[in-house]
């Protein structure tokens with residue numbers, strides 16, 4: 363797994379220990395992933411690559427990552443992908459919930 367984002371090594375190590383499954387859909391990662399669902403990828407929960415600390419860096423599966431893309435979390439939760447996979451702000455990992463609590467609500 364490459365780290366192209368300038369994520370500090372200590373953050374990378376911490377997140378790899380913490381996120382053993384996708385922070386969005388909960389699929390467990392595998393060492394030899396056969397499908398995109400089991401392949402981890404680096405994710406900035408808030409799409410700002412300048413926020414490189416462990417509260418914003420996480421691991422999610424390739425499938426969620428490509429679906430989310432550059433969408434805002436709140437918009438993404440309303441997507442067909444999230445509906446189909448039953449991904450909501452209540453179902454995601456704690457690290458995502460913590461970010462959600464701290465995002466200023468858009469008026």
Ligand SMILES: [Zn+2]
Nearest residue numbers: 384387423426
């Ligand atoms: Zn996922």
